[in-house]
Amino acid sequence: MPGLLLRDGRPWRAGGPADLLIRDGVIARLGPGLDPGDAEVIDLGGRLVLPGLVEAHCHLDKTLYGLPWRPHSAGPALADRIADERRHRTELGLPDPAAVTALLEAMAAAGTTHVRTHTDVYSGVGLTGVEVVRDVAARLAGRITVEQVAFPQSGILANPGTAALLEEAIGLGVSAVGGIDPAGMDRDPVRHLGIVFGLAERHGVRVDLHLHDPGSLGVFELELIIERTRAAGLAGRVTVSHAYALAQADAATQDRLAEALAEAGITITTAAIFDFPVPPVKKLREAGVNVACGHDDIRDLWSPYGSGDLLERAMHLAYRSTFRRDEDIEIALEAVTFGGAGALGLDGYGLTEGAPADLVVVDAETPAHAVVTRPPRDLVLKAGHVVARAFGSHKV
Amino acid sequence: MPGLLLRDGRPWRAGGPADLLIRDGVIARLGPGLDPGDAEVIDLGGRLVLPGLVEAHCHLDKTLYGLPWRPHSAGPALADRIADERRHRTELGLPDPAAVTALLEAMAAAGTTHVRTHTDVYSGVGLTGVEVVRDVAARLAGRITVEQVAFPQSGILANPGTAALLEEAIGLGVSAVGGIDPAGMDRDPVRHLGIVFGLAERHGVRVDLHLHDPGSLGVFELELIIERTRAAGLAGRVTVSHAYALAQADAATQDRLAEALAEAGITITTAAIFDFPVPPVKKLREAGVNVACGHDDIRDLWSPYGSGDLLERAMHLAYRSTFRRDEDIEIALEAVTFGGAGALGLDGYGLTEGAPADLVVVDAETPAHAVVTRPPRDLVLKAGHVVARAFGSHKV
Structure with a gap:
C-alpha cells in the first residue's frame, strides 16, 4: 500500500506542528x-490531530439508536427502569443488530476508534447479547474495535446462574468481567467481589465494576476493591465505573482513596450523566489515578440522551467538573483518549512513531477549544484506513 | 407583501398538524x-414548528464570540474572575460590537427571536455597554429583539454611583433593572432591594435580580423579594435569576417558596451551567411558577463555553434535572419558549392566530426529541421575515 502523508497537522502532545506518514496501519x-x-x-x-477517541463505558446491547424516537416509558425509580427494561426488551427485539451497527458507525464517524461495552448477562437473556455485539463488531472491525465486558445487570448472587454465564461469556471472547453494586444489589460485597476477581484471576480477563452505591457504603466497597486488586496483583487491569461515593466523600477521604487507587493501579471511569455525582477527576489525576470516560446509556430504555460523540461527552465531563482553563479542560479530553486507552490496556496508543494510525482531525485552535465546540471530524483514521473524511469548513 | 404559507407543519401545542399562513408579520x-x-x-x-426561542438570561456585552480562542485566564475563585474581567476588559475592547453582532447572528440563526441581556453598569464602565448593545441590537432588529437589563455587576452599595447609573440607563431605554446578591455582595439586602424596586416603581421597568447567595441566606433574600414584589404590586414583572438557594433548600422549604413565588408572580430563570445548583423546575411549574432559561455567559472572560443555541441550553436544563420522559423534557423546552416570553412580558407570544410570526422549524419527531438531538434549524421566521432557511437533511 502506498500510504498516506498527513501534511501540516498539530498532533496533540507531540511537541509542535508535524507531518504524519502513515504506512501499513501505523504512524511510520x-x-x-x-x-x-x-x-x-x-x-x-494546521488542524489539530488527536489520537483515536476511546469510549470506555457504554451499553451497545441496549441501544435503540437510529430507530424512531421512543419516549422514555419507565417511572422515576431505579426499580422502575429495571422492570421497564425487562418488560420491553423482548418486544423491541433487543439487542438489535441494526441499532448496534448504526451506533458504532456513528461513533466511528465521530472519531472513536475503540469501545468498551458492558453487555447484559443474566438468566433470561443468557449470552445472546454477547453474540449479537460480537457479530456486529466483527463486521465493523476495520472501522472500530469493540471489547465487551460481561455485565451482570441483575446481580450475580441475586440472579442465580449468572456466575456460570459470566464464565461462559469469557469462553466467547469477552475481555473483561463486570460487577454491579456488590453491597446494594447483591447484599454480600465480599462474595460478589470474590466471584468477579476469581474469574479474572482464573481466566486472565480484566475487571470493570459498576459502583453506584453511595456514601460510606460505596467508600467501603472501594476499599474492598483496592484490597482485592492488590492481593490479586491486578494493577492496571481493574476499573471502577461511576464511583459516585468517591464524588460524595469529604476531601480527606477523597485524598486517601485517590492515593490508594493510584497505588493499586485502578482506573476510575465516569460518564458525567444527568445530575449524577462526578468523581473529582482533577484530584484523581494529580494523585496519578488513571481516569476514563464514556457515555453509559445511549438512546435506550434507560436514557433517551446520548449521541456517541466523545468530544461531546468530554464537554459534559469538563462542564460538570467546572473546568474553565485550557489545561483543566484537557483533563476531560485525556479521559476520552489516553485514559480510555489505559483502562482498555491498548498497547502503543498515542500519536508516536510506531503507534497504530488511529487518529482524528478537527479544526480547533487548542484541544480545549475542540472540547468546547465539538467541531466536525474532518478526518478519521483507524489503523491507517480512512473511516471518515469530510474536509470542509466549520468554525465557531 | 404576498405572505408565506407553511404547509404541513406540526406546531407545538396547537392541537395537531396544520398549515400556517403568515401575513404582515403575524400568523394570520x-x-x-x-x-x-x-x-x-x-x-x-410534517416538521415540528416551535415558537421563536427566548433567551432569558445572557451577557452580550461580555462576549468574545467569533474571536480567536482565548484560554480562560482567571483563577478558581469568584473574586479571581471579577479581578480578571476588570484587568482584561479594556485591553480586549469590551464590549466588542463585532462579537456582540456575531453572537446575536448565531442566536438568530439558531431560532432565537428574543433576548434578555444583562449589561454591566458600574463606575468605570458607565453606560458604554448599554449604548454598544443598543446600537448593535438596533442594526439587527429585523432578525432578533434584544431587551437590556441594567446590571450592577459590582454591586450597588458596594460601588458608589451605580444607583444613579442604573437610573440613567433607564433613560437610555433599558427595560429592566438588575441586582446582585443583595446580602452576599452589597451587605444590606433591604437597602439593595429598596433601590432596585424603587427604580422599578418610579420608572415602570421590570426587575431581574442575580441571586447566587446560598442556603438559608438565599432563602431569606427570596422571602424579601417576594414581600417586596407583593407590596409593590409587581406580579409578572419580577425575575430571580439562578436562585441557587432554591435548589439547595429542603423539600418543605422548596414547596413553601414555590407557592409564594407563584402567588407573587415571580419568574425563576436558570442557566443550568457547570455543576451549579439547578432549581427544582418541575416542582416550580407544578406550583404555577413561571420558569425561564438562558445561557448566562457565552464565550467570555467568565466562561469559555456556550453556543447561543437554546435547544442545547434546554438539553442542559433537562439533563441536569434528570428528565427522561417526554413530558418532563418539554418542561425544559417550555423554559426556552413560553417561560422566557413570560419573563420578558411578550404580548401574544405563541403559535396562535394573530401572534407575531416568530417561529422555528426543526426535523424532530417530538418536542423532547428536538431537545435531545438539537437538529439544524430548517427555517426561522422573525415577525414573518425569513432569518434562516436551510431545508436540508439531518436526522439522528
Whole structure:
C-alpha cells in the first residue's frame, strides 16, 4: 500500500506542528517536512490531530439508536427502569443488530476508534447479547474495535446462574468481567467481589465494576476493591465505573482513596450523566489515578440522551467538573483518549512513531477549544484506513 | 407583501398538524388545508414548528464570540474572575460590537427571536455597554429583539454611583433593572432591594435580580423579594435569576417558596451551567411558577463555553434535572419558549392566530426529541421575515 502523508497537522502532545506518514496501519514517521515518497498527501492546514477517541463505558446491547424516537416509558425509580427494561426488551427485539451497527458507525464517524461495552448477562437473556455485539463488531472491525465486558445487570448472587454465564461469556471472547453494586444489589460485597476477581484471576480477563452505591457504603466497597486488586496483583487491569461515593466523600477521604487507587493501579471511569455525582477527576489525576470516560446509556430504555460523540461527552465531563482553563479542560479530553486507552490496556496508543494510525482531525485552535465546540471530524483514521473524511469548513 | 404559507407543519401545542399562513408579520391563519392565495408556499413535510426561542438570561456585552480562542485566564475563585474581567476588559475592547453582532447572528440563526441581556453598569464602565448593545441590537432588529437589563455587576452599595447609573440607563431605554446578591455582595439586602424596586416603581421597568447567595441566606433574600414584589404590586414583572438557594433548600422549604413565588408572580430563570445548583423546575411549574432559561455567559472572560443555541441550553436544563420522559423534557423546552416570553412580558407570544410570526422549524419527531438531538434549524421566521432557511437533511 502506498500510504498516506498527513501534511501540516498539530498532533496533540507531540511537541509542535508535524507531518504524519502513515504506512501499513501505523504512524511510520512523525515530524516536520517529511518526504511523502509515493504516499497520498492530505493537507491538514494546521488542524489539530488527536489520537483515536476511546469510549470506555457504554451499553451497545441496549441501544435503540437510529430507530424512531421512543419516549422514555419507565417511572422515576431505579426499580422502575429495571422492570421497564425487562418488560420491553423482548418486544423491541433487543439487542438489535441494526441499532448496534448504526451506533458504532456513528461513533466511528465521530472519531472513536475503540469501545468498551458492558453487555447484559443474566438468566433470561443468557449470552445472546454477547453474540449479537460480537457479530456486529466483527463486521465493523476495520472501522472500530469493540471489547465487551460481561455485565451482570441483575446481580450475580441475586440472579442465580449468572456466575456460570459470566464464565461462559469469557469462553466467547469477552475481555473483561463486570460487577454491579456488590453491597446494594447483591447484599454480600465480599462474595460478589470474590466471584468477579476469581474469574479474572482464573481466566486472565480484566475487571470493570459498576459502583453506584453511595456514601460510606460505596467508600467501603472501594476499599474492598483496592484490597482485592492488590492481593490479586491486578494493577492496571481493574476499573471502577461511576464511583459516585468517591464524588460524595469529604476531601480527606477523597485524598486517601485517590492515593490508594493510584497505588493499586485502578482506573476510575465516569460518564458525567444527568445530575449524577462526578468523581473529582482533577484530584484523581494529580494523585496519578488513571481516569476514563464514556457515555453509559445511549438512546435506550434507560436514557433517551446520548449521541456517541466523545468530544461531546468530554464537554459534559469538563462542564460538570467546572473546568474553565485550557489545561483543566484537557483533563476531560485525556479521559476520552489516553485514559480510555489505559483502562482498555491498548498497547502503543498515542500519536508516536510506531503507534497504530488511529487518529482524528478537527479544526480547533487548542484541544480545549475542540472540547468546547465539538467541531466536525474532518478526518478519521483507524489503523491507517480512512473511516471518515469530510474536509470542509466549520468554525465557531 | 404576498405572505408565506407553511404547509404541513406540526406546531407545538396547537392541537395537531396544520398549515400556517403568515401575513404582515403575524400568523394570520392556522389550520389544516389552508388556501395559499398569492402566498409563497414552503412545504414543511410534517416538521415540528416551535415558537421563536427566548433567551432569558445572557451577557452580550461580555462576549468574545467569533474571536480567536482565548484560554480562560482567571483563577478558581469568584473574586479571581471579577479581578480578571476588570484587568482584561479594556485591553480586549469590551464590549466588542463585532462579537456582540456575531453572537446575536448565531442566536438568530439558531431560532432565537428574543433576548434578555444583562449589561454591566458600574463606575468605570458607565453606560458604554448599554449604548454598544443598543446600537448593535438596533442594526439587527429585523432578525432578533434584544431587551437590556441594567446590571450592577459590582454591586450597588458596594460601588458608589451605580444607583444613579442604573437610573440613567433607564433613560437610555433599558427595560429592566438588575441586582446582585443583595446580602452576599452589597451587605444590606433591604437597602439593595429598596433601590432596585424603587427604580422599578418610579420608572415602570421590570426587575431581574442575580441571586447566587446560598442556603438559608438565599432563602431569606427570596422571602424579601417576594414581600417586596407583593407590596409593590409587581406580579409578572419580577425575575430571580439562578436562585441557587432554591435548589439547595429542603423539600418543605422548596414547596413553601414555590407557592409564594407563584402567588407573587415571580419568574425563576436558570442557566443550568457547570455543576451549579439547578432549581427544582418541575416542582416550580407544578406550583404555577413561571420558569425561564438562558445561557448566562457565552464565550467570555467568565466562561469559555456556550453556543447561543437554546435547544442545547434546554438539553442542559433537562439533563441536569434528570428528565427522561417526554413530558418532563418539554418542561425544559417550555423554559426556552413560553417561560422566557413570560419573563420578558411578550404580548401574544405563541403559535396562535394573530401572534407575531416568530417561529422555528426543526426535523424532530417530538418536542423532547428536538431537545435531545438539537437538529439544524430548517427555517426561522422573525415577525414573518425569513432569518434562516436551510431545508436540508439531518436526522439522528
